[in-house]
Amino acid sequence: MTLRPLLHNFAERSLSHKIYVAGTVRDKESVAAKRAGVSMWTLMERAGTSAYRALRNRWPEMTRIVVFVGTGNNGGDGYVLATQARQDGLTVSVYSIEPSQPLKGDALTAREMYEKEGGSVNPCSDYQDESDEHVIVDALLGTGLSGELREPYHNVIDKINASAAPVLSVDIPSGMHADTGQNLGTVIQAECTVTFVGIKSGLVTGQGKGYAGELIFDDLGIATPFLEESQPKARWIDFGSYQPLPKRKVDTHKSHYGRLLCIGGNAEMSGAIRMTAESAMRSGAGMVKVFCHENSTLAVSLGRPEIMVSSSALEEQLKWATCIAIGPGLGRDEWAETTMMKTLDHVRRTPKPLVIDADGLYWLSKMRKQSLGAKVTPLTVITPHAAEAARLLDADVQEVNDQRYLAVEELTRMYHVTSILKGAGTLIHEQGQMSVCAGGNSGMATAGMGDVLTGVVSAMLAQGMPPYDAACYSVCLHAQAGDNIAKSQGQRGMLATDLISEFVKLVNT
Secondary structure (H helix, E strand, O other): OOEEEOOOOHHHHHHHHEEEOHHHHHHHHHHHHHHOOOOHHHHHHHHHHHHHHHHHHHOOOOOEEEEEEOOOHHHHHHHHHHHHHHHOOOEEEEEEOOOOOOOOHHHHHHHHHHHHOOOOEEEHHHOOOOOOOOEEEEEOOOOOOOOOOOOOHHHHHHHHHHOOOOEEEEOOOOOEOOOOOOEOOOOOOOOEEEEEOOEEHHHOOHHHHHHHOEEEEEOOOOHHHHHHHOOOOEEEEOHHHOOOOOOOOOOOOHHHHOEEEEEOOOOOOOHHHHHHHHHHHHOOOOEEEEEOOHHHHHHHHOOOOOOEEEOOOHHHHHHHOOEEEEOOOOOOOHHHHHHHHHHHHHHHHOOOOEEEOOHHHHHHHHHHHOOOOOOOOOOEEEOOOHHHHHHHHOOOHHHHHHOHHHHHHHHHHHHOOEEEEOOOOOEEEEOOEEEEEOOOOHHHOOOOHHHHHHHHHHHHHHOOOOHHHHHHHHHHHHHHHHHHHHHHHOOOOOOOOHHHHHHHHHHOO
16 A cells, blocks of 8 residues: 555644554544534545546546546535536536435535536436546545445445446445444445545555555645644554664674574474564674574574574573564474473573564463463564454454454553564554554465564564563564565565565665
């Protein structure tokens, strides 16, 4: 997803990096507009104009557009867009979900202006996906939808999605829950979404991010009062959100940057922990040691002599470490269970930063279910994907995907940790604060990506970053590395190890 703000007042750039629940935007935009001396009709004009500008920028050669409108203010935005398109000489067709239903307020004004320009309104049932090229504008439903989608919307959205024409959605893709991104029956698959006043939380994570396509934001000129009146749900962050890491002092040595112990690599499972360790080294950790099964020691160390390797005296290795990562390739046998139990016992007695991933999360969930205690240490970061989160929460994977914000909050509360819920629009949560990563791409949906992320997070913890800062920075660095690889060689065929060389460049910029 690309952040392309269309801000009237760029001094309020911070608004483009805040995420809101839809209710906050609905409740506060009229207050903010009044404080800015702007009428709600003016906001509708600005919204329609902004969406039209985005359409022309993205499809400059297109001469025909088809606009689907609903009966609320979202439909009013669509009528404003259609009016401007007609004034520019484009061929415009408007299809209403209920053309005979009387409109009211600003939406009525917008329709009357469109009809005054000579435009006609047709029932959606008349739409035919004709062979000539056109762009579809989705202005059917706004942010108020929360229950199951009803007819005729369901049928119309399916018809739009079946079309070969690209779709621009106004504010949010119709059929999507604005706060969660959940599919409420069927959802418009947009190529581009233009959203207004505040970025809605459902647009930037999980399935909602996929429905929205490229996201364009416009504050409609009321950024300052809106910021003062509203409370965001989360921050929207990317690698550019962060200052470069501080320069290292000349008289430092390796111990100043942490002694990291990476635990995993059961018999015949050496690859994951090797990637974790090498990623940590390339992200700046001072010393990295792997504790693994005796059958994996050679495979872990081969070709990377800088990685220390041990398969015995775990307690001594734990005492040596200033930071620990556990889970990649750990396995689920007796060796793995004993290793996990000893590690957790150590950090409970001697608190130090800990990252738990992969099979480590399996054992953490099992210990909770066996009433062995889920609480680890406030210095712990967990990094589950949706399936791992579902196991940790004793929930269904679909529940996690439908309620990602709630899921990550529950992980933090239940396990007393900083939580990273991986996926499109990765969420980072610690009690009292939440961030959403704007970077990353689908080429990163491949084996080992989580293992290298664990290495980066643990390296930042080893170098002294607090858990939440380490989690946010590492997720963004990891996403930027993946985006750099995608730009240089494409998404398909990307390997997790491809990112490691990018880590070196990024931590030095």
